[in-house]
Amino acid sequence: MKQIAIFTAMLMMVISCGSGTGDAEEKKVSNDLEIYKKSHNEARPMVEFYFTITESLVAGDIDLANDASTELLALMKREEFAEYKEIKAVVSKFREARSIEDKRLVYVSYTNEIYQLLKNGNLPKGELFLMHCPMAFENKGANWISYRKEVLNPYFGEKMLNCGAITEEL
Numbered sequence: 179m180k181q182i183a184i185f186t187a188m189l190m191m192v193i194s195c196g197s198g199t200g201d202a203e204e205k206k207v208s209n210d211l212e213i214y215k216k217s218h219n220e221a222r223p224m225v226e227f228y229f230t231i232t233e234s235l236v237a238g239d240i241d242l243a244n245d246a247s248t249e250l251l252a253l254m255k256r257e258e259f260a261e262y263k264e265i266k267a268v269v270s271k272f273r274e275a276r277s278i279e280d281k282r283l284v285y286v287s288y289t290n291e292i293y294q295l296l297k298n299g300n301l302p303k304g305e306l307f308l309m310h311c312p313m314a315f316e317n318k319g320a321n322w323i324s325y326r327k328e329v330l331n332p333y334f335g336e337k338m339l340n341c342g343a344i345t346e347e348l
Contacts, residue, residue, distance in 0.1 A: 220258045221299055224250065224265055228292045231272070232322060235285060235332035236339070240278050247273040265291045282333050286320050293323060296348050308346035313338065323348070 227250040234242035247269050253259065254266045268291050272284040296306065307324050314320035314333040322332050322342075329342040 221262070221295055223253055224259075224262065224295065225292060227253075228288065228323065229325060231285070231288070232324070232332050233330075235278070235282060236330045236335055238278055238335040240281070243278070243281055244273065262295075265295070278335075283315075285322070285332060286315075289320075289322050293321070293348075296323065306348040307344045308348060309342045310345045311338075311342040313341055321345070 227246055230246040231243055231250075234240075234246060250269050251266070251273060254262065254269070259266070265288075268284065268288045272281055272288055275281040275284050293308065305325065305327075307327060309322050309324050309329060309331075310319060311322075311331050311333050312319045314331075320333055324330070327344065329340045329344075331339055331341045334341055
């Protein structure tokens with residue numbers, strides 16, 4: 179009976195998160211990062227740093243996460259970033275978080291702030307994707323934004339790298 183329960187649980191994980199395989203179209207990396215780099219909008223660096231922080235969480239690289247958040251906080255001291263108080267507060271909490279798991283918890287709020295910036299701001303539009311992992315945080319689920327169609331999960335990293343799906347094109 180225990181073996182059936184374990185098999186069922188493993189099967190549900192595969193169904194929820196997919197196998198991580200896909201055709202070449204799904205794995206195409208967009209050029210959105212280049213579009214943002216060419217933009218003259220002052221919010222552009224916040225989106226770029228968001229992607230760097232996302233990749234640090236995917237890799238489980240706490241040093242890269244700390245370095246990127248420290249750089250972003252230094253940049254946000256400039257006058258043109260004064261209105262982005264919520265993002266600055268979330269990035270400060272992210273930087274203060276000690277473990278990669280704690281950083282992932284704060285990352286949920288960071289994603290929400292960047293999502294609002296992308297949806298409501300005058301940033302260049304392109305191929306950006308809102309992703310969702312249904313299993314993050316004990317099956318409560320969590321979102322993140324990616325410039326790739328390929329699912330690279332920042333909440334589980336290598337443990338469940340391809341867990342998630344695109345829920346919205348931005």
